[in-house]
Amino acid sequence: MKFLRTWMIPLLILMLIWPVAGTRNNAAAATAGDIQIYLDGVLLPSDSAPYIKAAENVTMVPLRVISEGLGAQAEWSPASKSATIRKDGNLLVLGIGQKKAQVNGNSVPLEVSVENKAGRTMAPLRFVSEQLGLVVDWNQKTKTISLTSSDAVIVEPPVTEPPTESANPVEPVPPTTNDELRGAWISTVSNLDWPSKASYGKEETQKAEYIKLLDDLQGMGMNAVFVQVRPSGDAIYPSKLVPWSTFLTGTAGKDPGYDPLQFLIEETHRRGMEFHAWFNPFRASTGSDASKLPANHVAKQHPDWIVKFGGKLYINPGIPAAREHVIDAIMEVVKGYDIDGVHLDDYFYPTGETSSSKFNDDTTYKSYNANKISNKGDWRRDNINEFVRDLGHSVRQADPSISYGISPFGVWRNKASDVTGSDTKASISAYDSTYADVRTWIRNGWIDYVTPQLYWSLTRKEVRYDILADWWAGEVRGTSVKLYIGHAPYKLATPEIGWGNAQEIINQLEYNRTIPEISGSIFFSAKDLRRNPLGLIPLLQSYYSAN
16 A cells, blocks of 8 residues: 655645654654655655754754655745745745744744754754644654655555564454454555565565564454555566565565565465455556666656656556556466455555646547547546456456455545535545546446545544445445455554544444444554554454454
8 A cells, every 4th residue: 555645735844843743852862864754655865964953852854855855846045044935825934043934924833943054954843733634753763754644545654673572462362253354454665564674685584574463463353464565566576577676675676585475475374364465556666766776667668658746656547558567467466376365555546736736647648548538537537447447357357266456545525526425525535536436346346345444533523434434335235345444553642633542443343343334444554553552452352352
């Protein structure tokens, strides 16, 4: 799934004026040159190292590098000794020696002003905004700051090492006696969940890490895993079509010396758990420099298929041959491995387009529009519909026992945009932002299940969990499509409304039980389950043991 979405400006403001929350003592221990900053799992490069101002315990970061990483326009005025940042109609001004920043004309207090150091303009990280639902994590051990957006469809913060011991070691919960699915997403992109960076090139270490991961998940009551086997136009298995993933060895295209996927499947099945192969369909690279990719990478072999947007490379879904390439890569796994399911995240068209920043597919729209669709949005949805339909047909032809499903953004459409949509006020929607017409997939039976990412609490009134669960249940009612719910343990202990107690997850599970159409849950992600946020693990164990 696991990843940069729509909160570009809030992230920019956050990075400039919000110190790492709750880490004042630990952050002070970091030394200059040690700190790395990640945005939605992607390292933000810097030619000037971030540092800590010891007296205030505030992290300072290079303004220009951060701004460029977010696609903003940044200008430094020597005359006024101030930095001006513009992005999508927003304006931010910070001046040297000034204790307040101007944000769209409003004064926002700063603990530390911007400053020049070694010819670089450095800015503090400080801003508090619960409404944004943004998360800033400081990892003292690895000296990394992970910035993630709560409304990202799939958030992928980096982790260099998984826990060596379970957060709450116990005997496994007894196997479920019904058909309820209890799954966890396992991201390989940016080494989020497995394997760790410390295991690069170490086959036995990677195997031991996965065994421990399964021990922990099964101990919580999980009976299925959804493992990201295609993180980014690559593979964690020997492929004839795409290169080896960099997240196995640290080097893209390098053979790890064994078949990780075969091991993962065998180890999962050995303990009676389901293994679903999770594919990121159209993300070609988490970076924008194709020259660093292996020769057999799609961005090298078919540069005409690639669109650069938001600092990443995407395979253009509007090109039929490009869609077929993605299907062929997925079918390589379907035909070669004993998997229980094919699972897609929602990387179709990227969100975050503005009038000045577009996903450049105008030429494709003119060249590949056999159906003469006059509306570009409808054309994009038609491209994704064809992909979803054709992939499902291929999977069922090869092995009808394999379950095929997709995990879209949790809001199909708001009622304000479509009277048949949910009574929500989400800033983006699956239909309008990623061009995923999930309703069409369900009604045509192109998928076996759908897992909407309902990453909000029961008390977040704009996007209330129960309202959305009810809406999705209505969509699958009377069809052959199963409904699983995507849950967000990663939000526990964050400032967003409703996530101050681990009971929130249990309350959601209990609500699910009142809706006959809901057949199970999947949690994002394994890492966040294992860290036992707010004591979640014993609550899950108790809940699943009793049900």
